[in-house]
Amino acid sequence: MGATSHQAGAAGRAPTADRPSxxxxxxxxxxxxxxxxxxxxxxxxxxxAVNRAGRVEDGTAxxxxxxxxxxxxxxxxxxxxxxxxxxxxxxxLDTPGYADFVGELRAGLRAADAALxxxxxxxxxxxxxxxxxxxxxxxxxxxxxxxxxxxxxxxxYAQMATVCGENFGADxxxxxxxxxxxxxxxxxxxGHTPVTGLLGLLSRRVYDYTSGExxxxxxxxxxxxxxxxxRSRLIEGIIAESEDESLMDRYLGGEDIDFKTLVDDLExxxxxxxxxxxxxxxxAADGARQGIGTVELLELITGGFPTPLERAAVSVTxxxxxxRPAVTCDPDGPLVAEVVKTSSDPYxxxxxxVRVFSGTLHPxxxxxxxxxxxxxxxxxxxxxxxxIGTLTSPFGKQQRTLTRVIAGDLAxxxxxxxxxxxDTLSAKDRPLLMEPWPMPDPLLPLAIAAHSKADEDKLSQGxxxxxxxxxxxxxxxxxDTHQVVLWCLGEAHQDVALERLRTRYGVQVDPVPHKVxxxxxxxxxxxxxxxxxxxxxxxGQFAICEIEVEPLPPGxxxxxxxxxxxxxxxxxxxxxxxxxxxxxxARGVAAGHPLVDVRITLVDxxxxxxxxxxxxxxxxxxxxxxxxxxxxxxxxLEPVAELAVLVPDEYVGPVMSDLAGRRGRVVGTEQAGAGxxxxxxxxxxxxxxxxxxxxxxxxHGTGRFTRAYARHEPMPPQIAxxxxxxxEKGT
Numbered sequence: 001m002g003a004t005s006h007q008a009g010a011a012g013r014a015p016t017a018d019r020p021s022x023x024x025x026x027x028x029x030x031x032x033x034x035x036x037x038x039x040x041x042x043x044x045x046x047x048x049a050v051n052r053a054g055r056v057e058d059g060t061a062x063x064x065x066x067x068x069x070x071x072x073x074x075x076x077x078x079x080x081x082x083x084x085x086x087x088x089x090x091x092x093l094d095t096p097g098y099a100d101f102v103g104e105l106r107a108g109l110r111a112a113d114a115a116l117x118x119x120x121x122x123x124x125x126x127x128x129x130x131x132x133x134x135x136x137x138x139x140x141x142x143x144x145x146x147x148x149x150x151x152x153x154x155x156x157y158a159q160m161a162t163v164c165g166e167n168f169g170a171d172x173x174x175x176x177x178x179x180x181x182x183x184x185x186x187x188x189x190x191g192h193t194p195v196t197g198l199l200g201l202l203s204r205r206v207y208d209y210t211s212g213e214x215x216x217x218x219x220x221x222x223x224x225x226x227x228x229x230x231r232s233r234l235i236e237g238i239i240a241e242s243e244d245e246s247l248m249d250r251y252l253g254g255e256d257i258d259f260k261t262l263v264d265d266l267e268x269x270x271x272x273x274x275x276x277x278x279x280x281x282x283x284a285a286d287g288a289r290q291g292i293g294t295v296e297l298l299e300l301i302t303g304g305f306p307t308p309l310e311r312a313a314v315s316v317t318x319x320x321x322x323x324r325p326a327v328t329c330d331p332d333g334p335l336v337a338e339v340v341k342t343s344s345d346p347y348x349x350x351x352x353x354v355r356v357f358s359g360t361l362h363p364x365x366x367x368x369x370x371x372x373x374x375x376x377x378x379x380x381x382x383x384x385x386x387x388i389g390t391l392t393s394p395f396g397k398q399q400r401t402l403t404r405v406i407a408g409d410l411a412x413x414x415x416x417x418x419x420x421x422x423d424t425l426s427a428k429d430r431p432l433l434m435e436p437w438p439m440p441d442p443l444l445p446l447a448i449a450a451h452s453k454a455d456e457d458k459l460s461q462g463x464x465x466x467x468x469x470x471x472x473x474x475x476x477x478x479x480d481t482h483q484v485v486l487w488c489l490g491e492a493h494q495d496v497a498l499e500r501l502r503t504r505y506g507v508q509v510d511p512v513p514h515k516v517x518x519x520x521x522x523x524x525x526x527x528x529x530x531x532x533x534x535x536x537x538x539x540g541q542f543a544i545c546e547i548e549v550e551p552l553p554p555g556x557x558x559x560x561x562x563x564x565x566x567x568x569x570x571x572x573x574x575x576x577x578x579x580x581x582x583x584x585x586a587r588g589v590a591a592g593h594p595l596v597d598v599r600i601t602l603v604d605x606x607x608x609x610x611x612x613x614x615x616x617x618x619x620x621x622x623x624x625x626x627x628x629x630x631x632x633x634x635x636x637l638e639p640v641a642e643l644a645v646l647v648p649d650e651y652v653g654p655v656m657s658d659l660a661g662r663r664g665r666v667v668g669t670e671q672a673g674a675g676x677x678x679x680x681x682x683x684x685x686x687x688x689x690x691x692x693x694x695x696x697x698x699x700h701g702t703g704r705f706t707r708a709y710a711r712h713e714p715m716p717p718q719i720a721x722x723x724x725x726x727x728e729k730g731t
Contacts, residue, residue: 014393014400015049015084020308020329020408024301025091025355027108030118031126032097035148039118039281040081040094042291047083047090047298049395076496078104078341080353080410082393088302091410099128099701100490102440103472107340107421109135110437111355111410114142114271114305116297117168121160122152125167127648127702133168142273142306143168146297150182150195150282157182157195161278168276170674174237178278179266180296181226183208195282195292199223201231202262209292238262241269263303270304277304308408314357316424316432319370319383324432327358331406335359335367336432337425339416342469344504352413353394354405354425357434361405361413361425363391368431369416371423382418385428389415420468442474442487443707444692446494447515449484451508459484462505466497473497480517480594491693516685518593518723519637519712525550528628530580530620535611542608543616545569545577547624548601549632554711558585559599569605573617577602580621589629591636591727596712600625636720637712639685644678645695647703652677654698662687663716682710 017023028036044050081092093108095101109115115136119125136143145168147160161178169176183197183206197208199219204227208215219227235257239247242265251257269275279300282292313326316336327336341353354361361367366387392399392412405411419425422439426432450456463484467475474487488494494511501507526549534541552559560578569577585595605620643664647655656666656679664683672678688707695703715723 014395014402015082015089016393016402017089017406017409020331020406022087023089023091023308023408024114024305025093025112025308025408025410026114026116026301026305027093027095027105027112028116028118029095029105029108029129029132030097030120031123031129033123034097034118034120035281036094036097036118038283039146039148039297040079040092042281042283042294043092043298044081044083046290046294047085049081049083076101076104076492077343078108078353080394080412082395082410085298086302089409090298090301093410098490098492099696100488100493100496101472102489103470104341105132106437106439109141110338111340111353112141113308113311114144114301116301117143117145119145119147119160119164120149120152121147121155121157122149124160125163127700130167131702137273140273142270142304143276144270144300144304145176145276145278146293147278147280148282150280150292151192153190153192157280164278174233174240175274176276176278177234177237178230178280179234179300180207180279180293181230182280183223185210195280198280198293198296199227201227201234202259202266204231207296209290212290214290214295235262238266238269238275241265241272241275243268267304270300271306271310311408314434316434319372319431319433327432329407330358331360333358333407334430334432335361335425335427336434337361337367337405338434339419339421339423339425340410342419342421344465344469349415350417350419352416352419353410354413355410356405356407358407359427360407361388361391361411363388363403366428367425368428369419369423369425370431370433371418371420372433372436383431384418386416386418388413388425421471436471439471440489441706442472442489442493442692443705444488444490444494445514445689446486446488446497447481447483447512448486448498448509449512451510455508458505458507459509462501462507465505466500469500470497478515478517481515483512483515485514489692490696514689516639516689518591518639518715519596520588520590520593521595521597521635521637522549522551522629523633523635526628526632528624528626528631530622530624530627532616532620532623540608540611541613541616541619542611543573543605543613543620544607545605545617545620545624546603547577547581547621547628548603549625549628550599550601552597552599554597554713556597556599558582558596561599561601563601563603564605568607569602569617570607570612573607573612573614574602576614576617577605577621577624580618581625583618584622584625589626590634591724593636595625596637636715636723638715640682640710640713641685641688641707642710643681643683643688643691643705643707645681645703645705646672646676646678647699649675649677651699651703652679655679655695655703658694658698659683662691684715685709 030036076096079094083090093112095105095108145164165173165176180198182195183199184193185196187193196210199206206217206219239251279296280293308329313328315326316324318324327333336358337354337356339352339354343351366385369384369386372381391402391405393402394412402411422436424434450459463475467473472489476485478485486497529546532543562574581600589595645655659681662683664681666681668680670678
């Protein structure tokens, strides 16, 4: 690669493709600060999508490319930047590096056909990036690596290339090899030696960026020696992944394999996902047109990454679940597109970023919108027909109109008022449904309350629109605690949710302490008497009942038994007593939590022929239960969760120690793949309210966990006393 020159696309117009073979969809992956967005800027500049850094073709100042859609916004959401290179339209999907926004990353992986892993030469590779690499490997997604921040004082490309091989090539070290070496200029005043170009290992050419443009020349003797030392390993790695089994024998026999054969084999191996070249990128000099390594990256993307035609056929069903034939990337096939991101624009309303997998999408046509499988996160299943608005190609704040979007391409669709992230668009006369991609489970609760009466009136609509945009967020209306809870992926995710509610939907909310669903039960048998006697002008109120309460096994609920003899409580008032005790049980008898797992037996009482009534016996029943609780030992029951924590082996000890400090009980461990262990534990839910954040600290960002309700069990007395004290202060 690197022996040919390519013409950049013209700035200011929307890149288009008339066939899927002229498309490449690539997602950028890497931790926050690795330089993904800066790299997108450099690629857009080199490809001619902008005419100089920080400006679009119409001259609108946008303050270096990140500002095209605001750096802060881009850091937390998926962004699409289409560019053109050598007649190929490249859809670059820039993903957030923060763990809290992994949903945006997964959307990018769903929409792309290849991944470019961006790693910083000064920061190294974090555990989360390695995990994403493994996920891509599991599905065979083609991948390449680009090393950034070569301008940093402590940058060491050779060392970083070795680190990439160790982290990404554990199964096949010869599949992760550099394609280029850095060309260094003279040391600067600070002693740092800047990168000024690249040494092409396959082409044996030098690509010098000193002038601000890529200039190709022959290597000097010292440069040729550096190239020769690294070239042999690269060629052997390419040949090892080649489909031509005789090529290695020819090479080892001394035959000089021609450059075109090597490049063709390299590109095939990259497209198959079996070879992962390492490249590099460095900022352009002030006023330069091309950043170092950007031409080489664009050549790899257009030549080595697969076209949408090479993606496996997509499985679809009818909305009712009936099987349908899988669809391929055919512009003339049945329409199947997926909403990979939903956002709100203050001027045009809801905007949906879609990937077309089959068929062709046209503006102003009516499509069927199907959404299923996310009901547990506040998303209703829906099947509706909607007329779409304009189709546009986004570029920062600009939206450039398109006349159609063919299979394999991405674009923005306006006016889909019901479509949500993960929904399928299809022909109205042939509705189809794609299976949603796996979404991480939000496990960090954020309880909220409306700031004012005006906010309360707008809250439900604002929350509905918020979760429609973000399927990694779950909305819960807790029936036990009566709290509105947004379940998020982390603290930054929470902050963004609150900010979007305020700025997009005009809803101000206040975070409140999150409550877990506690229960109460009797620790021993007790008796109570309820006396409700009042006299006033006219009819009075008269009801007396006596009850016995005894604990039952967990899960028994409330059992009411009538053992009245002799008619001391008339039959018509027995249901009234039961209603009264059940109502009081729901309100709690000690700290305001529902009473469970008891048998309440009505044993005696008194009535008045005139003054007794349904309401009087309801009140007496409630008083009797409270009277029994006043003299009894009441246990507080807390919910216990079954926790499954997946971590690298080196963090098993710290995770188990941390769980023990949270009153957790480890019930088992088991291997979960190479170098990873799953720790299973039972732990009180009150101890893991912030575990989604705290596990990241313990495991250095590499741990994951799932939780499921197991049961309620008695809370330790010292903790229960604190809960009761807090309840008393709140009354």
